[in-house]
Amino acid sequence: MSLAHTTRQTVRKERLLSAYPRQEQAAADFSGAQNPLLRKARSPEKPFPVLSEVELMRHFHRLAKSNYSWDDGLYPLGSCTMKYNPLINERVAGDDSLKHIHPSLPIEYSQAVLRIIFETEEMLRNLLDLPGVTIQPAAGAHGELIGTLMIRKYFLSKGEKRTTIIIPESAHGTNPASAAMAGFQTVKVGARENGLTNLEELEKLLSTDVAALMITNPNTMGIFETDILKIKAMLDKVGALLYIDGANLNALVGKISFTAMGADLTQLNLHKTFSTPHGGGGPGQGALGCSARMMPFLPLEQVRMKTAGNPAAGYEFFDPADSIGLVKAWYGQFGNILRAWTYMKSWGASTHEIAETAVMNANYMRARLEDILTLASPSPSMHEVVFSQDGLQKVGLTTANLAKALLDYGFYAPTIYFPLNVNGAIMVEPTETESKEEMDTFIDAVHEIYQNPTKHDHGAQQTFVTGIDETGAARNPQLTWHW
Structure with missing residues (x-):
C-alpha cells in the first residue's frame, strides 16, 4: 500500500506511521529529509498541512462556491x-468523431470539418445578409484587426493611402486599438444628447483621407443608430467605408440586413450572440462579414463547395484573389465553431x-x-x-x-x-x-x-x-x- 493512499485517509502523520510502520522511511523522504528541493521549500515554522480527503474536498468546494457564473x-x-450556453453545444463539441480530427489531416479525411465551417459561414451570411464571411478570427477584437487590415489593402489596391479612421466616443476600446495596429490614426466623433452620433461633427471630420467610420450598432448606449443610412451617404461622398461593429448583434440577429444598412465590414462574437463559452477569458471565437467589394481581401483560407450547389461533391479550400494573408493557424477555434453551428441549427428559422x-x-x-x-x-x-x-x-x-x-x-x-x-x-x-x-x-x-x-x-x-x-x-x- 502506497504512502499516497494512506495519506488520503489520515489527519495526523503520527496515526499514519503507527498504522503503517514500514512507510516511516518513505514518509521521511517525502518530508524533505532526503530531498534538497523539498527541504528548501519548507521549514519547521511552515510545515506542509496534513489534510484528509474530506477536508480537502470541502475546501475546494467552498472555493468553487465563492465564484459566480x-x-x-x-x-x-x-x-x-x-x-x-446550451449543454447540447458541449455534447456535439465533445463528440469523439470530431474533437480528435487533426488539422494536418489530408483534405479528403477532413470533409466533415470543412462542411461544418462552410455551413456555419453560410448561416452567418444569411443572418447578416452579407455575401462574404470568414470565421478565422480568434475573437471579436481579432475580427476588428482583420477588418481594418482589409480596409488598408482595399485602398492600397486603388492606389490610395488613406490614414484616418473615425470612431465614436462611446466605442469599445478595441476599436481604436485595432485601427492603430493596422496602421491608421483615429479621430473621435462625439454624440448628441440622445446618445446618437453627432452628424454635424462627423461632417466636419470627413475628407478624402478618411478610410472608414467604425460604428457600433446598436451603440454602447444600448440604442439603435437611426441615422445609419444618412451616415452611409455621407461616407460615400468621400469614398470612405462603413465598418459596423457587430458586438451587439444580439439585438438584431435575424431581424435586419447589414447590406441594407450599407455595411462594408462587420465583426461579431460567436461567444456572445451564438452562445459559445464566454467566461474565464476564452477561448473566444469571432467572425467577420463583408460586402462584395471587400471579398477579394478576406484572409486565407476560405472554404467552398467543389461544385457550387452540390454538397455531395465535397468541399475545398481556396485563396481569395487579393487576400491579406494568414491571420491565424489552422481554421479558427473549431470547438467553438462546432458550438455555434449547433446553436444556430437548434434555433433554425426562429x-x-x-x-x-x-x-x-x-x-x-x-x-x-x-x-x-x-x-x-x-x-x-x-x-x-x-x-x-x-x-x-x-x-x-x-x-x-x-x-x-x-x-x-x-x-x-x-x-x-x-x-x-x-x-x-x-x-x-x-x-x-x-x-x-x-x-x-x-x-x-x-x-x-x-x-x-x-x-x-x-x-x-x-x-x-x-x-x-x-x-x-x-x-x-x-x-x-x-x-
Whole structure:
C-alpha cells in the first residue's frame, strides 16, 4: 500500500506511521529529509498541512462556491451578452468523431470539418445578409484587426493611402486599438444628447483621407443608430467605408440586413450572440462579414463547395484573389465553431426570436428601474439599458456602491463606468435567456439598495472579500506574485 493512499485517509502523520510502520522511511523522504528541493521549500515554522480527503474536498468546494457564473443566476454585464450556453453545444463539441480530427489531416479525411465551417459561414451570411464571411478570427477584437487590415489593402489596391479612421466616443476600446495596429490614426466623433452620433461633427471630420467610420450598432448606449443610412451617404461622398461593429448583434440577429444598412465590414462574437463559452477569458471565437467589394481581401483560407450547389461533391479550400494573408493557424477555434453551428441549427428559422426576446427583457428592466435610476438617453433601448448614477447620488450612493451591494444579494454586478461618456454608467443586459421571475428578483434588490442607502454605502459584506483598500491598491500596485 502506497504512502499516497494512506495519506488520503489520515489527519495526523503520527496515526499514519503507527498504522503503517514500514512507510516511516518513505514518509521521511517525502518530508524533505532526503530531498534538497523539498527541504528548501519548507521549514519547521511552515510545515506542509496534513489534510484528509474530506477536508480537502470541502475546501475546494467552498472555493468553487465563492465564484459566480451564469449557472448561478443573472449575469447582467452590459455589452457582454452573458447568455446561457446550451449543454447540447458541449455534447456535439465533445463528440469523439470530431474533437480528435487533426488539422494536418489530408483534405479528403477532413470533409466533415470543412462542411461544418462552410455551413456555419453560410448561416452567418444569411443572418447578416452579407455575401462574404470568414470565421478565422480568434475573437471579436481579432475580427476588428482583420477588418481594418482589409480596409488598408482595399485602398492600397486603388492606389490610395488613406490614414484616418473615425470612431465614436462611446466605442469599445478595441476599436481604436485595432485601427492603430493596422496602421491608421483615429479621430473621435462625439454624440448628441440622445446618445446618437453627432452628424454635424462627423461632417466636419470627413475628407478624402478618411478610410472608414467604425460604428457600433446598436451603440454602447444600448440604442439603435437611426441615422445609419444618412451616415452611409455621407461616407460615400468621400469614398470612405462603413465598418459596423457587430458586438451587439444580439439585438438584431435575424431581424435586419447589414447590406441594407450599407455595411462594408462587420465583426461579431460567436461567444456572445451564438452562445459559445464566454467566461474565464476564452477561448473566444469571432467572425467577420463583408460586402462584395471587400471579398477579394478576406484572409486565407476560405472554404467552398467543389461544385457550387452540390454538397455531395465535397468541399475545398481556396485563396481569395487579393487576400491579406494568414491571420491565424489552422481554421479558427473549431470547438467553438462546432458550438455555434449547433446553436444556430437548434434555433433554425426562429433565430429572430433571440433578438425579440433580448430587446423585450432589456426594456422590461428599463421600465421597472427608470423611476429610481436615471436613464442615460431618452432614446428607445435595444438589448441593454444604460443608466447614469445621477439618481443614486440623490440618496448618497454611487455606481460602485450599487455594484458592490448587489454582490451581497447574490447577483453579479452590471457593467459599470462604461461607456465613458456617461456619468457613473450602469449598463444592464439581461439577454433573452432570463425569466421574468429572475429579472424581478434583481430589480427588487436594486430597489431595496436604493431605499436603504446607509446600509449599502460601504461595500459588500457577505462576499469572501469585503472591504478593499482601493486607494492603497492604486498607489501601491502589486504587479508580481509574492510567495
